[in-house]
Amino acid sequence: MTTPQQSAGVFELGSGHEQVVFCHDEPTGLKAIIAIHSTALGPGLGGTRFYPYANEQDALEDVLNLSKGMSYKAALAGLDLGGGKAVIIGDPAKIKTEALLRAYGRFVQSLHGRYYTACDVGTFPEDMDNIARECSYVTGRTVAHGGAGDSSVLTAFGVFQGMRAAAEVTWGAPTLHGRTVGVAGVGKVGHHLVTHLVDDGADVVVTDVDPAAVARVQADHPQVRAVADTTELVRSELDVYAPCALGGALDDEVVQVLSAKIVCGAANNQLAHEGIEKQLQDRGILYAPDYMVNAGGLIQVADELEGFSFDRAKHRAAKIYDTTAQVFALASEEGVPPAVAADRLAERRMKEVGRLRGIWLKG
Numbered sequence: 001m002t003t004p005q006q007s008a009g010v011f012e013l014g015s016g017h018e019q020v021v022f023c024h025d026e027p028t029g030l031k032a033i034i035a036i037h038s039t040a041l042g043p044g045l046g047g048t049r050f051y052p053y054a055n056e057q058d059a060l061e062d063v064l065n066l067s068k069g070m071s072y073k074a075a076l077a078g079l080d081l082g083g084g085k086a087v088i089i090g091d092p093a094k095i096k097t098e099a100l101l102r103a104y105g106r107f108v109q110s111l112h113g114r115y116y117t118a119c120d121v122g123t124f125p126e127d128m129d130n131i132a133r134e135c136s137y138v139t140g141r142t143v144a145h146g147g148a149g150d151s152s153v154l155t156a157f158g159v160f161q162g163m164r165a166a167a168e169v170t171w172g173a174p175t176l177h178g179r180t181v182g183v184a185g186v187g188k189v190g191h192h193l194v195t196h197l198v199d200d201g202a203d204v205v206v207t208d209v210d211p212a213a214v215a216r217v218q219a220d221h222p223q224v225r226a227v228a229d230t231t232e233l234v235r236s237e238l239d240v241y242a243p244c245a246l247g248g249a250l251d252d253e254v255v256q257v258l259s260a261k262i263v264c265g266a267a268n269n270q271l272a273h274e275g276i277e278k279q280l281q282d283r284g285i286l287y288a289p290d291y292m293v294n295a296g297g298l299i300q301v302a303d304e305l306e307g308f309s310f311d312r313a314k315h316r317a318a319k320i321y322d323t324t325a326q327v328f329a330l331a332s333e334e335g336v337p338p339a340v341a342a343d344r345l346a347e348r349r350m351k352e353v354g355r356l357r358g359i360w361l362k363g
């Protein structure tokens with residue numbers, strides 16, 4: 001017998017999603033779920049995560065959460081895009097083949113542009129090129145195919161802009177010069193972020209579970225210090241903490257021990273549970289909402305829809321500075337944590353601009 005919890009279906013789990021599509025191609029082993037949360041501002045755009053989920057329920061919950069997050073990210077980034085995301089269930093190292101990716105591409109094509117895909121965990125620009133052999137709605141392609149290349153470049157640039165805006169509010173100047181910044185996770189985004197910080201004159205301390213990632217950063221920037229792990233990093237004397245590894249970086253324990261005045265990093269879903277944003281505020285820590293400051297990657301791949309221009313995308317990503325300042329101002333005006341203010345701004349844009357579709361135009 002199933003408990004009510006176990007029997008929760010798509011409609012109960014989804015939070016206002018428009019469309020959820022299950023795709024199955026038995027011969028290739030493709031099992032995918034595409035979730036479109038909102039198309040109020042345009043087609044849903046979001047990556048395809050290829051991951052060995054323990055079960056279908058986990059995959060479904062992940063794709064519903066992620067697609068909703070994309071609606072908010074695109075709205076706050078000022079893009080004419082909605083929120084969508086997809087997951088392919090399985091271990092990419094074992095089941096990813098040209099045929100499986102192309103089968104997936106045909107399902108994405110069947111949505112006629114309501115959903116555009118891109119890279120995520122377990123998928124790479126070369127995979128997007130394969131998907132694009134069957135489908136017109138693909139971003140994150142290789143440079144050779146007009147793609148934007150590595151999206152971590154503008155993700156890190158955007159995070160740095162958000163951090164500068166937070167520094168302005170906290171210390172009165174938009175710079176990290178002379179500040180101690182702790183970066184947890186120096187993979188693709190973290191490494192680029194360290195470069196911006198070092199160039200700005202910050203004192204940088206890093207950690208990563210992969211010693212090779214730390215070695216690469218220190219080879220480029222010998223002055224960067226390293227500590228053993230994230231536990232040690234969050235307990236050290238910091239002005240800014242930048243989570244750039246996994247989600248859930250900010251839990252009750254971390255918030256209590258942090259000496260940093262600002263948290264601003266690239267990782268998605270940093271708040272471990274609801275209420276952490278308030279705890280941060282109560283401790284006088286300024287939190288720059290993750291989906292606001294890490295939108296540079298989305299801005300970068302979305303630019304492919306206009307024929308990719310790095311300069312244009314960088315110009316758009318630079319505006320993350322203004323958006324961050326606007327969110328902090330709204331938060332203080334309305335007496336709410338910045339995470340709440342960011343949600344309100346995103347929802348306002350989805351409502352106000354989304355409503356315009358109601359003005360009928362001959363198609």
Ligand SMILES: NC(=O)c1ccc[n+]([C@@H]2O[C@H](COP(=O)([O-])OP(=O)(O)OC[C@H]3O[C@@H](n4cnc5c(N)ncnc54)[C@H](O)[C@@H]3O)[C@@H](O)[C@H]2O)c1
Nearest residue numbers: 151152155185187188189208209210213245266267268297
């Ligand atoms: N790449 C992008 O454009 C982009 C865009 C938006 C958000 N993000 C988010 O930013 C984060 C980093 O993305 P990335 O592309 O740099 O990924 P990545 O895999 O290149 O880097 C992540 C790094 O974190 C390290 N790491 C993992 N667990 C750790 C732990 N417990 N403690 C310390 N280090 C740990 C890994 O060894 C790796 O070096 C992810 O949460 C990702 O979802 C990335």
